[in-house]
Amino acid sequence: MTNLPDSAGSPNPSPVAPGPSQQIRGIVYTALFAALFIAFSFVQIPLGFTPVPITLQALAVMLAGGLLGARYGFWSIAIVVLLTAAGLPLLQGRGGLATVFGPTGGFIWMFPVSALLIGLASDRLFRGVTRPGPKRVAALAASIVLFGIAFAYLTGVPWLAYKADTSLARAMVLGCYPYLAGDFIKAAVATVVIVLLRPKLPRLR
Template identity: 45%
Template sequence: MQTNNIRSLVFIALFAALFIVMSSLTIKLGGSFVPITLQTLAVALAGLFLTPRNAFLSIFIVIVLAAFGLPLFSGQGGIAHLTGPTGGFIFAFPFCALLVSLAVGAFLRSSGSKGNKIIAFIAFFIIFELFSSLCAYIPGIPWLMQGYDLTFQKAMIAGFYPFIIGDALKSLAGTILAISLTPYIVYIRSSTASSRAEKSSFNAQSHS
């Protein structure tokens, strides 16, 4: 159990660092208040490789550190930035990672994940597109509307429509990694599982 805890801390820190790095890679779009980043890909990967609790913590810890002023979101930090117009997206990310992890775990334990790469490809893509990308817009768009005093349509133009293709490409990249690294994903999730039942379910998947 102690070994699992140490491994969990290592992977939480690793994916927190990955999220920070991917947050720093930004592209500003003209007319958009929200920059393009690789944050949602980092969220997808955290949910892919980590158990739900660890996936949530790997992103949440970055928010906590940023709240103390560390410039972890595209070179910015502090309470003012976290509660600013893009705060809805930021606070959604830990929950997105949690949902991705829950969905990935359910799929890996299902019969559909065994041997059929087409089904696996479709399932992983839908999981990433739905939970790591689209779910972030649910709080993100209303928060953006409030922060910049925008109508719903203007908020969608500024904070959603320009990102649809990019989100799909990031989901595709995550899907390719998921298909290519499935045995390693199962092993990592099993080695950091917090309960014996969860560990046994992943071990059963790895031997199927």
């Protein structure tokens, strides 16, 4: 049975088992994006009235999932979260269970899942093409907003309400509304970077 041509007009390559070079490359990229996630966590702007600072962590999560794909994107973020829980001061210079289960814990737990889901969407949207069309770019942007922003608030805000012993409405003021404009800017930046750079990255799968 012959391979059907993809949307770019070239036949789909047959799936092959990853070789040692691919595995090493995947480990290197996982480590690099884990380091990026850590570095971005130190870029923060405290707002004073809330324990949730403005950071670039969400942007690192979006880029990890979109550029590395589901598998390596997930592990690049999950490793940092696990090491932070073990006590290493990796997120904003803090570590331990008090960090992972602190007021911002609901956002931290969701970060690996967000990278995984964005990676799944990116893997699917870039399959068989090197230059995604407008519809695929729009779908990528929508997946980043859904999985990288909405899902983070889905767990982050209720946990913040619980830790701050306040109402859900008050938690939205403390942990959601002030950050939405910045989050959409991060999603737009991530979409542009992923569209430009993902086709240039060596295949990790």
